[in-house]
Amino acid sequence: MRELKDGIRSKVKLDFQGRVHKWFRGTDSDKRYANEILVLKTLEERGCPYVPKVLEEHPEDLYFVSTNCGAPANGISKAKADALFHELEHDYGVRHDDPEPRNVTYNSKQGRFNLIDFELATILEDGHSEAEESSEKCSSVVRATWAAASRQGKTHKANDDFWLALQISPDGSTNSPSEGEILLDPEHLVLAVSDGMGGNAAGELASRLVISWIRKHASQLYATAQNDDLMAKRLTTLVEEAHKGLNEVAAKDLTALKGMGATLSLVYIAPGKAHFAHIGDSRIYLSEPAAEELPRAISTDHNYAWRDWKAGKITEMAYRTHPRRSVLYDVMGGSHLNITPQVGTAPLTLPARFLLCSDGVTDGLWEKHIVGAMQSKLKTRELRDEILEKAYQSCGKDDTTLIVADIDTLHG
Structure with missing residues (x-):
C-alpha cells in the first residue's frame, strides 16, 4: 500500500484497488474513530455524494476502509472551499471542524x-x-455541473456525432469527462455538440475534426470572456477557421469526402454570462426559471422551414415532416464557400440550465417535451439519461447526442 499521510492523529494508506485505509491513534483515538464512522454513515443516509463511503469497519484496531475521493485540490481558493463546506452544512446538516482547502479533494473520474x-x-x-452567517460568502461562488452522452442511430453504421466538455483556465484548457463540475472564476467551461454529414466515414471525420479544432483553440477565448463584442468576433473567427479546415481536408479526397460537413452548437460559460456560437440544425436551449421565462431555443435551425415555423406559417408537425427540413443553407464544410454562424451572449439569471443537442434529440422529442424536461427537478445526470432514452425510443434513427448543464450559486 502507498502511504498518503503519517501524522500524530492518524495514518492513511491507499491500497492497489484504490481504497483508502485510515488508522486512528493519539488522544481520544477511539472517540474520533467512532465519530467519523457515524458522520460518514449519516452523510450517506442523507444522500451526500461528495464524501467517502465506509466500506469496512475494524473498531478493534481503530481503522476503517473507505472509497477514494481523489487527490488534494491544490490551488482551490479559500472562498471556494468555504462555499463547499457551507453547502455540506446547509444541505446535509454536518459541520466540518476544519473547513480549510486542505480538506478538499478533486476526483477526476467523478x-x-x-x-x-x-x-x-x-x-x-x-x-x-x-x-447561516456564511451565506453571503457563498452567493458569489458559482458552480457549473454537466452530463453528456451520445448514442449511435439505429440505422447508422457509425456515430457521426461528437461532444466536448472543456475546462478553461488562465493556464490553458483541460478536457473534461462526460460528467463533472467546476467552480467558475477563474475557471470557465466550454460545451459543444457537432453532428457530421457526408457519405461513408466523412460525417464522423467532419464532426471529430470540428471538436478537435475547438478543443485546441478554445483557450484563446479566455482573455476576452468579459468583452461581449470582442468575444463575438473571436467566436466567429474560430468557427470560420474550422469551416475552412474542413473544406481543405475534403478537397484532398473528393471521391470519399466530397460534401463533408458538420453542425456546431457551442456555449462558453463564464461568470454571469454565456457566449454561444451555432451553425446548422443542432440546438442550444436555455432555461432560467427566476427570469419567469419558459425554456427556449436560443439557436436557430439553419433551414428555410424553420423560419416558416417560427413565423407561425406552418405548425410544428409540418416542420418536423417538411421535405426540406434537413437541407441546411448554412453549415460548416459541405463545400460552402462562406458561412455566417450565429453568435451571441446571454446574460445569465441563476439558476440556469442549458441543453445542447443534435437533431437526434429533436427528431425524437416535441418542443413541449423538451420544455417539460428542462423544467424538471432532476439532476444533470438523471435528466441526460431521461432525455436520451425517450428521444432514442421515440425515434432513434439518427445519432442522438446531448449535454445538460446547470449553473447555480452554492446556496447563498
Whole structure:
C-alpha cells in the first residue's frame, strides 16, 4: 500500500484497488474513530455524494476502509472551499471542524470536488444548519455541473456525432469527462455538440475534426470572456477557421469526402454570462426559471422551414415532416464557400440550465417535451439519461447526442 499521510492523529494508506485505509491513534483515538464512522454513515443516509463511503469497519484496531475521493485540490481558493463546506452544512446538516482547502479533494473520474476528514465533525439536529452567517460568502461562488452522452442511430453504421466538455483556465484548457463540475472564476467551461454529414466515414471525420479544432483553440477565448463584442468576433473567427479546415481536408479526397460537413452548437460559460456560437440544425436551449421565462431555443435551425415555423406559417408537425427540413443553407464544410454562424451572449439569471443537442434529440422529442424536461427537478445526470432514452425510443434513427448543464450559486 502507498502511504498518503503519517501524522500524530492518524495514518492513511491507499491500497492497489484504490481504497483508502485510515488508522486512528493519539488522544481520544477511539472517540474520533467512532465519530467519523457515524458522520460518514449519516452523510450517506442523507444522500451526500461528495464524501467517502465506509466500506469496512475494524473498531478493534481503530481503522476503517473507505472509497477514494481523489487527490488534494491544490490551488482551490479559500472562498471556494468555504462555499463547499457551507453547502455540506446547509444541505446535509454536518459541520466540518476544519473547513480549510486542505480538506478538499478533486476526483477526476467523478469530475467533482469532494470533502474528507470528518473525525471531529458535528452532526446537526434534524440535518439542518444552525448558522447561516456564511451565506453571503457563498452567493458569489458559482458552480457549473454537466452530463453528456451520445448514442449511435439505429440505422447508422457509425456515430457521426461528437461532444466536448472543456475546462478553461488562465493556464490553458483541460478536457473534461462526460460528467463533472467546476467552480467558475477563474475557471470557465466550454460545451459543444457537432453532428457530421457526408457519405461513408466523412460525417464522423467532419464532426471529430470540428471538436478537435475547438478543443485546441478554445483557450484563446479566455482573455476576452468579459468583452461581449470582442468575444463575438473571436467566436466567429474560430468557427470560420474550422469551416475552412474542413473544406481543405475534403478537397484532398473528393471521391470519399466530397460534401463533408458538420453542425456546431457551442456555449462558453463564464461568470454571469454565456457566449454561444451555432451553425446548422443542432440546438442550444436555455432555461432560467427566476427570469419567469419558459425554456427556449436560443439557436436557430439553419433551414428555410424553420423560419416558416417560427413565423407561425406552418405548425410544428409540418416542420418536423417538411421535405426540406434537413437541407441546411448554412453549415460548416459541405463545400460552402462562406458561412455566417450565429453568435451571441446571454446574460445569465441563476439558476440556469442549458441543453445542447443534435437533431437526434429533436427528431425524437416535441418542443413541449423538451420544455417539460428542462423544467424538471432532476439532476444533470438523471435528466441526460431521461432525455436520451425517450428521444432514442421515440425515434432513434439518427445519432442522438446531448449535454445538460446547470449553473447555480452554492446556496447563498
